[in-house]
Amino acid sequence: MNRLLKNILFFLFPLLIFLLLLLFFPISKNDNSYFGCIIDKNKLINNSHLKQSLIIVGGSNIAFGLDCKKMSLLYSKPVINYGIQGGLGVVFQLEYLKNRVNKGDTIILIPEYDQYLGDNIYGSGKALSKALILSGVSNFSLLNPHQFRKVLPFLFNSSLENVKLNIYKDLNLERFGFNEFGDFIAHLDLPNRQIDVFDKYSSKLAFNRESIRKIEEFSQYFKKKGVGFLISYCPYPKSLYELHQKKIQVISLNIVKSNLKILGRSQDYVFPDSLFFEYPLHLNKTGREIRTNLLIKQINSFN
Amino acid sequence: MLFTSFNFLLFFIIVYFTYWNVGIEKRKILLLLSSNIFYAFWDYRFLLLLNGTILIDFISGLKIDQYNEKKIKEKWVLVSIISCLFILFIFKYLNFFISSLSSFWGNEKYYFSTLDQIVLPVGISFYTFHGISYVTDLYNRKIKAEKYFINYALFVSYFPLLVAGPIERAGNLLNQISNKIVKFDYDNSVIGLRLILIGVFKKLVLADNFANIVDEVYEYYSIYSGSTILLATFIFGLQIYFDFSAYSNIASGVSKLFGYELVINFKFPYFAKNPKEFWSRWHISLSSFFRDYVYIPLGGDKLSKLIFIRNVFLVFVLSGLWHGANFTFLVWGVYHALMLIGNRYTFIFRNIEKNKYTFFISVVITYFLVNLGWIFFRSPSISTSIILLNKIFSSTLFSFPYIQNGTIYLPILVLALLYIGVEYLAFSKNKLDVHELFGNLKNGTLRKSFYYLIVILILGMGSYSENSFIYFQF
Numbered sequence: 001m002n003r004l005l006k007n008i009l010f011f012l013f014p015l016l017i018f019l020l021l022l023l024f025f026p027i028s029k030n031d032n033s034y035f036g037c038i039i040d041k042n043k044l045i046n047n048s049h050l051k052q053s054l055i056i057v058g059g060s061n062i063a064f065g066l067d068c069k070k071m072s073l074l075y076s077k078p079v080i081n082y083g084i085q086g087g088l089g090v091v092f093q094l095e096y097l098k099n100r101v102n103k104g105d106t107i108i109l110i111p112e113y114d115q116y117l118g119d120n121i122y123g124s125g126k127a128l129s130k131a132l133i134l135s136g137v138s139n140f141s142l143l144n145p146h147q148f149r150k151v152l153p154f155l156f157n158s159s160l161e162n163v164k165l166n167i168y169k170d171l172n173l174e175r176f177g178f179n180e181f182g183d184f185i186a187h188l189d190l191p192n193r194q195i196d197v198f199d200k201y202s203s204k205l206a207f208n209r210e211s212i213r214k215i216e217e218f219s220q221y222f223k224k225k226g227v228g229f230l231i232s233y234c235p236y237p238k239s240l241y242e243l244h245q246k247k248i249q250v251i252s253l254n255i256v257k258s259n260l261k262i263l264g265r266s267q268d269y270v271f272p273d274s275l276f277f278e279y280p281l282h283l284n285k286t287g288r289e290i291r292t293n294l295l296i297k298q299i300n301s302f303n
Numbered sequence: 304m305l306f307t308s309f310n311f312l313l314f315f316i317i318v319y320f321t322y323w324n325v326g327i328e329k330r331k332i333l334l335l336l337s338s339n340i341f342y343a344f345w346d347y348r349f350l351l352l353l354n355g356t357i358l359i360d361f362i363s364g365l366k367i368d369q370y371n372e373k374k375i376k377e378k379w380v381l382v383s384i385i386s387c388l389f390i391l392f393i394f395k396y397l398n399f400f401i402s403s404l405s406s407f408w409g410n411e412k413y414y415f416s417t418l419d420q421i422v423l424p425v426g427i428s429f430y431t432f433h434g435i436s437y438v439t440d441l442y443n444r445k446i447k448a449e450k451y452f453i454n455y456a457l458f459v460s461y462f463p464l465l466v467a468g469p470i471e472r473a474g475n476l477l478n479q480i481s482n483k484i485v486k487f488d489y490d491n492s493v494i495g496l497r498l499i500l501i502g503v504f505k506k507l508v509l510a511d512n513f514a515n516i517v518d519e520v521y522e523y524y525s526i527y528s529g530s531t532i533l534l535a536t537f538i539f540g541l542q543i544y545f546d547f548s549a550y551s552n553i554a555s556g557v558s559k560l561f562g563y564e565l566v567i568n569f570k571f572p573y574f575a576k577n578p579k580e581f582w583s584r585w586h587i588s589l590s591s592f593f594r595d596y597v598y599i600p601l602g603g604d605k606l607s608k609l610i611f612i613r614n615v616f617l618v619f620v621l622s623g624l625w626h627g628a629n630f631t632f633l634v635w636g637v638y639h640a641l642m643l644i645g646n647r648y649t650f651i652f653r654n655i656e657k658n659k660y661t662f663f664i665s666v667v668i669t670y671f672l673v674n675l676g677w678i679f680f681r682s683p684s685i686s687t688s689i690i691l692l693n694k695i696f697s698s699t700l701f702s703f704p705y706i707q708n709g710t711i712y713l714p715i716l717v718l719a720l721l722y723i724g725v726e727y728l729a730f731s732k733n734k735l736d737v738h739e740l741f742g743n744l745k746n747g748t749l750r751k752s753f754y755y756l757i758v759i760l761i762l763g764m765g766s767y768s769e770n771s772f773i774y775f776q777f
Contacts, residue, residue, distance in 0.1 A: 001323055001487050008496075011751070015758060125767060149309065156762035 028165035034174035038134050041182050044080050045100050053078040057093050058110040059086030061234040065283035067292040068181040081182030086112040088131055089123025094218045095142040103226030110232045112281055116251045118205035125150035129158040188285040193278035207250050212258050219260055232263035235291050237273040237280050263298040304344040306553045307506055331453050338462035349424035359386045360434035361455045367441045368448030383438040387431040394424055399628030426466035433459045437473045439596055446473045454480045463554040469568040469588035485562035497738045498556030504757050505549035507765035512715040513542035516706055521681055528699035532691050539681050540674040541719055571730040576665040578642040593618045616640045635679040
């Protein structure tokens with residue numbers, strides 16, 4: 001028995017050292033994939049001190065579907081499009097913001113409906129591990145034990161990817177598709193791509209009240225810090241909305257019943273299918289313009 | 304609690320170290336207790352059902368042994384078998400039976416919505432079959448009745464095989480539990496760890512990654528071409544093999560670490576030269592169960608051609624339905640029955656396999672036929688299977704297969720082919736499993752390097768979305 005244990009430990013020790021070395025490998029600035037935008041968006045957040053910024057947080061529905069440049073010019077203050085990917089989960093994004101926002105800043109949270117289902121609000125292990133590697137291993141402290149368990153199996157893969165990117169040039173270009181406000185703009189002049197099967201975007205998970213409770217917790221925290229905190233709804237194609245109406249109604253009813261300050265109603269953000277680019281949450285140029293104007297109108301009427 | 308989860312790793316470490324540090328007399332109690340905890344993690348409500356079944360079969364066993372009169376023995380065999388089949392019927396087939404009946408009559412008056420709420424207890428098809436084989440073997444005087452409840456309960460509920468087999472026989476596992484004085488064996492433990500490593504690799508790297516492709520194509524088949532559906536079907540053939548054989552490897556490896564040997568469940572099935580050989584290599588514990596308890600008692604192939612055909616149909620219809628209460632499994636069973644009958648009475652396999660140069664062709668034909676059968680197995684309904692077959696045998700079969708984001712799985716396909724190459728090496732050297740090849744490597748550094756490579760592949764390319772093993776649903 002002792003011999004077996006000794007051999008297992010001798011086998012695992014170099015492996016552990018190897019994994020740690022990988023984990024602490026310098027962050028590659030070479031990641032030009034869509035996800036690489038997290039490096040630039042975090043930089044925008046870190047450089048926005050004392051400017052009464054407006055930060056819009058959520059997944060790709062924000063990256064693709066909001067014109068923060070226009071909003072920034074309109075309000076004459078920094079407006080940051082902190083929309084990355086729904087898979088990341090807004091809990092991680094909001095934890096990241098906790099020590100980086102200041103009194104006078106405002107956060108508008110617009111999660112995808114999926115984030116209210118199951119434990120999606122805590123993100124997927126794959127997206128979180130990628131985000132951790134790209135934003136620095138020190139951000140491990142932002143994870144709760146549940147997220148940590150999700151991340152663990154993917155860490156090696158993401159670290160290896162990071163090492164690869166330190167050596168090879170990344171041939172992806174998506175990261176260059178963002179403007180200086182964090183808006184994804186590369187798709188604006190492209191024709192719509194067909195959304196193949198709408199049914200694909202139906203989650204089997206159920207609404208989780210915990211997601212609203214968690215957002216309320218963040219709202220309280222930011223309120224105490226003097227940071228404004230509002231919540232709104234993501235854009236949704238009409239045909240998919242009809243398919244998921246019941247689920248969305250449960251979600252929006254729970255949001256309405258919460259202590260959160262809300263901008264608009266879920267129905268306001270139901271748009272014709274033709275306004276979406278290639279995915280049910282990604283608006284095209286026209287859709288983005290309509291949605292941005294609607295949000296501006298709702299912010300103005302709220303103030 | 305999946306074998307590939309952190310929960311299981313933690314559970315296993317605790318049980319393993321406690322097991323080897325308590326007295327010999329307490330080890331079986333510990334394993335029995337751990338098996339119940341393991342099962343409770345799936346669904347604690349069914350612990351009563353599991354232990355109730357065990358108790359009935361145990362008492363029946365004692366009674367069969369106690370009496371000499373054939374009629375009394377038969378009565379107790381029936382008590383045990385009927386109780387096993389009854390709970391199997393209620394939990395697995397009642398819903399299917401009533402809904403089929405109501406749709407057959409074209410009205411819903413036979414259908415009760417509460418039936419939808421009947422949950423299938425995990426592993427029910429496996430542990431009820433343990434009970435059936437035990438009392439039947441007792442009745443046929445192949446074994447002696449187990450006198451100690453703990454031994455029998457552990458035989459049925461032993462956690463490495465509780466939820467997805469292999470279906471053990473009392474002659475093997477119960478015999479070990481009752482009579483073997485388990486001592487720690489270093490070499491056996493190393494083999495156990497090796498089996499676990501290979502199993503985890505097959506599950507996380509190969510099976511679970513392939514699952515992503517297969518799920519995509521089978522769910523949204525309307526947008527895919529015949530060639531893509533055919534490719535996904537072949538990939539499903541690999542997925543189900545890697546998935547189930549991985550489970551068997553891990554179960555066997557874990558069991559070795561506790562000092563017990565399980566039966567071999569897979570012997571390179573895709574290198575079979577004909578459908579008959581396929582079934583002597585695929586899910587061996589199930590096919591041998593049906594052979595010994597249904598096919599042979601009904602006369603096998605000894606009586607007449609017609610009886611042989613009847614027996615083959617019966618065995619494969621039952622085998623199909625064992626996999627699930629759905630007409631798709633029934634058709635899959637009939638398809639294999641037809642293949643076996645064709646195997647015996649047509650020239651195709653009889654002639655082709657005799658020529659050593661045509662070995663390759665016979666393997667390819669068998670592989671192709673078996674894989675076509677997976678369409679019924681994987682489809683949610685017969686109508687979907689027909690649509691898929693129509694698509695496959697259409698002009699789109701000649702288009703280039705395309706799966707959304709499919710190229711990211713190319714390295715997995717390459718790895719799978721490499722693994723099959725290693726399997727072929729083991730097969731050609733008459734090994735029982737790939738792990739024996741590693742055992743034969745004399746160079747320790749080379750052996751260790753392979754282990755490191757497998758671990759790195761698991762960590763780097765594994766799919767960690769908590770996909771349960773396919774055979775859990777049966």
